[in-house]
Amino acid sequence: MKIIFSVLLLIAMPSLYSQNNLNGVITDKTTNEAIIFANVYFPQLEKGTTTDENGSFSLTNIPTGTYKIVVSIIGYETLSQNITFPYTDILNVQLNPSAIEMEEVIVSTPFHKLQSENVMKVEQEKISDLKSKGAVTLADGLSNIAGVETVTTGVSIGKPVIRGLSSNRVLVYTQGVRLENQQFGDEHGLGLNDAGIESVEVIKGPASLLYGSDALGGVLYFNPERFAQNNTSSGDISANYYSNTQGYNTNAGFKSSGEKFKYIFRGSLAEHSDYKTNSYRVTNTRFREQDFKAALGYQVNNFKTELRYNLNSSKLGIPEEIGEQSTNRAPLLPYQNITNHILSSKSTVFFNNSSLDINLGLLYNDRKEFEEEHHHDDEDEEDEHEEHEEETLDAALHMKLKTFNYDIKYNLPKLGKFETIVGVQGMSQNNANYGEEELIPDATTNDIGILATSHIHFEKADIQLGARFDNRTISVVDGLNKKFNSFNGAIGVKTNIANQITARLNLASGFRAPNLAELTSDGTHEGTNRYEIGNPNLNNEQNFQIDLALEYKNEHLELFANGFYNIVNDYIFLSPNGDVIDDTDVYLYLQDDAKLYGGEIGFHLHPHPLDWLHFESSFETVTGKQNNNDSYLPLIPANSLNNTVRVEYNTKWLDKGYAFIKLNSTFKQNNVSGFETTTSGYDLLSVGFGGIVKLFDNELSIAISGSNLTDKEYINHLSRLKPEGIYNMGRNFNIGLTYTL
Structure with a gap:
């Protein structure tokens, strides 16, 4: 516990490092036309923006260091690259048109990479997509993911099953912490609602x-x-x-x-x-x-x-x-x-x-x-x-x-x-x-x-x-x-x-x-x-x-x-x-x-x-x-x-x-x-x-x-x-x- 309190004291200390800004332009690689409403996001900083009608964007208050930037929009390949700050140039990004689904950063693995860069195979689904298929509850929607099923008691109670293993053998994380809710019981459900959950x-x-x-x-x-x-x-x-x-x-x-x-x-x-x-x-x-x-x-x-x-x-x-x-x-x-x-x-x-x-x-x-x-x-x-x-x-x-x-x-x-x-x-x-x-x-x-x-x-x-x-x-x-x-x-x-x-x-x-x-x-x-x-x-x-x-x-x-x-x-x-x-x-x-x-x-x-x-x-x-x-x-x-x-x-x-x-x-x-x-x-x-x-x-x-x-x-x-x-x-x-x- 002493370690935890020491860390909390460290958090309370004001930072002495400088801040940085980033300006850039996102264009289509084949036509050189500006891409409007492209998402620009720093996963580590949880800071992002979208491009304007000229394909331009600007982000402020970026701490010194090296961070991954992810640029994505439907119809283009998602781009991921590291940028080291201070960075004084204009960032010019060209995206390749693609019919492949837009990639998201994987948060459950430690290095927060795109799935195409990830060593582990991780399935990611948007909750909105699961609901659009008619899922009545969050547990019900999970059954639409390959390799995932649910042990159900009616509609309201569902327990996830991953490749044949369930109950205490499957760990659930929400809000960045492990969920503990008497999950050992056969008739004990998730206790989570899909409202306010993104993916x-x-x-x-x-x-x-x-x-x-x-x-x-x-x-x-x-x-x-x-x-x-x-x-x-x-x-x-x-x-x-x-x-x-x-x-x-x-x-x-x-x-x-x-x-x-x-x-x-x-x-x-x-x-x-x-x-x-x-x-x-x-x-x-x-x-x-x-x-x-x-x-x-x-x-x-x-x-x-x-x-x-x-x-x-x-x-x-x-x-x-x-x-x-x-x-x-x-x-x-x-x-x-x-x-x-x-x-x-x-x-x-x-x-x-x-x-x-x-x-x-x-x-x-x-x-x-x-x-x-x-x-x-x-x-x-x-x-x-x-x-x-x-x-x-x-x-x-x-x-x-x-x-x-x-x-x-x-x-x-x-x-x-x-x-x-x-x-x-x-x-x-x-x-x-x-x-x-x-x-x-x-x-x-x-x-x-x-x-x-x-x-x-x-x-x-x-x-x-x-x-x-x-x-x-x-x-x-x-x-x-x-x-x-x-x-x-x-x-x-x-x-x-x-x-x-x-x-x-x-x-x-x-x-x-x-x-x-x-x-x-x-x-x-x-x-x-x-x-x-x-x-x-x-x-x-x-x-x-x-x-x-x-x-x-x-x-x-x-x-x-x-x-x-x-x-x-x-x-x-x-x-x-x-x-x-x-x-x-x-x-x-x-x-x-x-x-x-x-x-x-x-x-x-x-x-x-x-x-x-x-x-x-x-x-x-x-x-x-x-x-x-x-x-x-x-x-x-x-x-x-x-x-x-x-x-x-x-x-x-x-x-x-x-x-x-x-x-x-x-x-x-x-x-x-x-x-x-x-x-x-x-x-x-x-x-x-x-x-x-x-x-x-x-x-x-x-x-x-x-x-x-x-x-x-x-x-x-x-x-x-x-x-x-x-x-x-x-x-x-x-x-x-x-x-x-």
Whole structure:
């Protein structure tokens, strides 16, 4: 802690370094014409602007040192280069026309490069693109990313799955800090709302080098919306309607930036009734979610900082069986009432040729679950399915999780071809129970990790390598004390093995310490209808993954093939032992070595000169097995094939217009664990269109889509309602409007 306080004192010191300005012009390389509205951005400084009608731009108050500048606009190749300040010349940038999608800087990896420059393969998707395809919730939208699925409980509760690994094996980052919200539970969702989130990045594979325990299976990194450009203000209001749930979400925000201070305010509200299949509504899948986000930024001299806060409150029905058929939005018993507070700060001190990054987070998760048997005894049975006021109920389960985490990294001065980062990360966490039931005990968890990683740029290849040591201690109130240590490393190389063919080979290890549920459970878990018995002698899960990614790009076609082989030692899993307690089957937490393998392949065709026409196709597969008896692992998603035809166009009245038709084919899942059943395959058809129109001199974005157009009755293999034979959502139409002020 002394290190942290010393660093904070350093931040408080005024900078003594000079500031610089940059002027430049952006033109088309083939025509030499000025490019209007091109984005000019310094990722490290989080400072940017756009070009004027002459293709010119100007940026002020740039600290001395070397920084990456990124210039991008739709229809051109994204340019990335380093500039050393003081820089007194006019920067002349020429962009190459291209039909390939505009690149963004990858934030989840340490050196903040474009994906084309990155050694690791990282998927990045804009949240607006996921929503335009009709996603009802943030978790629902993640399933549109190759290699990512979700374990769902209805529509409101979804847990990400990356290449067959989920729960505590997938780490979620938001506002620059790791999200901690009792994610071990099968029926515990993300607790995040898409309002105020700009994009998501997915690392598919062990990322313990960068993030420590729980990143064994991969990372979902949510990027918050950027501040407004200097000396500008903007606001927006949006609304979405979903026909299937007769639900809606609304969202309004305002942001403004001066030379030094900047701020954002955003609020949203969502309400949905029970979702509908072709035959019935699924009782108690209704939910209500309120979300508020605020951000304050300050930048001066060689120091920048931002403070962000997110309050998310949700009331989620927990479906059990098909019963009442209505379109009421107030959840029935049982239901969850969850409040998430996330307070984070992100600061950087810039020196002449190095910088210090400090990310701090305070998280508070208040989770309550209400069950029917805890309702007043004097009510008739028929009244149990009426709307209940929370103040008349006692929570059967009530847990409060408080977490402080820190992430401090020093970006060393560049030494020849070497870029190097050293850092320390840690977490202090306390769980406390206040309800009648106890899912996991009162306990304190402390983490600390030390890491170093380097990026080496050669003429024909880029290499990234690093090592890390972690220590975790878990102290349970009743006396159980556990300590877990792990040493991990990673090495990767990116090179062009032929003309227009890029290869990435990454080898990495990861680990996951057992969570409290796995160590200490001893009781009935109502959400899964199991009597679970923990194992205090569990070891770390330790894995090693080989990942190979190949890409081919030309002006007409992009091809990709990603393959992985993941060895997981001491994989933790639940298994029935044949006993019954309280009329519930007993499950034990056991360990065995396991392996997962598979990958994704696909193509994107945009034939020149028909650059407005796009054909996209991707196939993904994963297989997971235990080594001891060669049995299959649970919750492995079925193989799937996605085919999309998309057109992009502009007219006199519609800007950035688009339309698409998509066919998602999910195959049979016959490779199941001992207590799963097989799942039939199905095809889902979706369409959508949209664009931007001018309304009162401002932009109105319109997105209209329809999913499961044939109203197919199907069950996803990762649905927690599958044992009851309950179908997933039927036909749904979505209308979304966003008006920019």
